[in-house]
Amino acid sequence: MSQYPVELAVIGSGGAAFAAAIHATTLGKRVAMIERGTLGGTCVNTGCIPSKALIAAAEARHVAADAARFPGISATPAPVDMPALIRANQTLVESLRNAKYLDVARAYAWPILPGDATFAGTPDAPILQVTATDGTRQTIQAEHYLIATGAQAWVPPIEGLESVDYLTSTTAMELTEVPESMLVLGGGYVALEQAQLFARLGSKVTMLVRSRLASKEEPEVSQVLQEVFADEGIRVVGPAEVTHVETDETTGKVVATASVSGIATEFRADRVLVALGRRPVTGGLNLETVEVKTGCYGEVVVTDQLVSSNPRIWGAGDVTGHPEFVYVAAHHGTLMVDNAFAGAHRSVGYTHLPRVTFTSPAVGAVGMTEKQVLAAGIRCDCRVLPLSYVGSSQTRV
Numbered sequence: 001m002s003q004y005p006v007e008l009a010v011i012g013s014g015g016a017a018f019a020a021a022i023h024a025t026t027l028g029k030r031v032a033m034i035e036r037g038t039l040g041g042t043c044v045n046t047g048c049i050p051s052k053a054l055i056a057a058a059e060a061r062h063v064a065a066d067a068a069r070f071p072g073i074s075a076t077p078a079p080v081d082m083p084a085l086i087r088a089n090q091t092l093v094e095s096l097r098n099a100k101y102l103d104v105a106r107a108y109a110w111p112i113l114p115g116d117a118t119f120a121g122t123p124d125a126p127i128l129q130v131t132a133t134d135g136t137r138q139t140i141q142a143e144h145y146l147i148a149t150g151a152q153a154w155v156p157p158i159e160g161l162e163s164v165d166y167l168t169s170t171t172a173m174e175l176t177e178v179p180e181s182m183l184v185l186g187g188g189y190v191a192l193e194q195a196q197l198f199a200r201l202g203s204k205v206t207m208l209v210r211s212r213l214a215s216k217e218e219p220e221v222s223q224v225l226q227e228v229f230a231d232e233g234i235r236v237v238g239p240a241e242v243t244h245v246e247t248d249e250t251t252g253k254v255v256a257t258a259s260v261s262g263i264a265t266e267f268r269a270d271r272v273l274v275a276l277g278r279r280p281v282t283g284g285l286n287l288e289t290v291e292v293k294t295g296c297y298g299e300v301v302v303t304d305q306l307v308s309s310n311p312r313i314w315g316a317g318d319v320t321g322h323p324e325f326v327y328v329a330a331h332h333g334t335l336m337v338d339n340a341f342a343g344a345h346r347s348v349g350y351t352h353l354p355r356v357t358f359t360s361p362a363v364g365a366v367g368m369t370e371k372q373v374l375a376a377g378i379r380c381d382c383r384v385l386p387l388s389y390v391g392s393s394q395t396r397v
Helices: 014-026 041-045 048-065 084-106 187-203 218-230 327-340 370-377 390-396
Strands: 002-011 032-037 112-113 116-121 126-131 137-147 152-153 181-185 204-208 233-238 240-247 252-258 263-269 271-274 279-280 313-315 354-357 363-366
Touching: 014 084, 014 137, 014 327, 032 137, 041 048, 041 084, 048 084, 048 181, 048 187, 048 327, 084 233, 112 263, 112 363, 116 137, 137 327, 181 187, 181 252, 181 263, 187 204, 187 218, 187 271, 218 252, 252 271, 252 354, 313 327
Parallel strands: 002 032, 002 137, 032 112, 137 313, 181 204, 181 271, 204 233
Antiparallel strands: 116 126, 126 137, 152 279, 240 252, 252 263, 354 363
């Protein structure tokens, strides 16, 4: 077992981790990064990059399928070669992982230690034990520690679901064929993007939604998306609470039973995609030993300055339960370093946070919704401009 003293030890290798490591290195601090899986975190490996690349491909096919609405234009979409599409996607991911992560770490010369990190020691003197896949161990002693382990798709305890070959937003990016039909559980941004993606690739998609589409955005947004999805053949059912899922042994199809307005209803499809949210990844870190508090979803509880209940241990990015955007994670990483090493006392705030859901049309928003503004006691003079009033919208697919 070897010792490894540094000023900053970073657990994870995504946007928050890299932003912190880069900033700390430029301040002259020694950094060590620990990653137990694939370098790069969610965005490059399973989130932003692969999903948006497939969304772009699906849109290209959809444009071809809808070309006849333009006089004088003719195009016919061919069946999707899903293996070729996935191979190209993986090539893109690997290229960006090398260019944006591996090459950057080499340029700044901080080590990336592969293995599982576990806190040990005492709350006043925390250390990290890193166990590699071959069983060798290293002990890292740092002035400050950053937990930037991200989040992963959450699979709720729905009866029977564990026995079904379900998809998540991660495994859906690995499919080698387009399912003829698909059930999508959820109505948030991941569910919306994935539902439209697979519908445009040729699946017959049904969404089972607990409340409404894009429930965290304005209700007018939900209504427009409902209409767009209906036009594209996506069936949206809600409010629906899925109570049971099983595989029909005769047909091989997935059968989901949901309570729709209090009535038990069956839905059948070739595959089911679970997109009901994400949960922070903190299992196995042994946080209780160093008195780091976690919340009801496993998130590292931090102040608005990103310090945990242990003053030498910090949280950044999705693992904190804060808004899950890569630019938020990057902001967290640099802010945490300023607070830990420069005493900056900077705080995070999301009053003016921009966000986008990559449906077509895309959903873009900044700051609070009307409901949030009114709840905060702020006077609001609000206006709604239908998309049909915007001239350029008439030229879009």
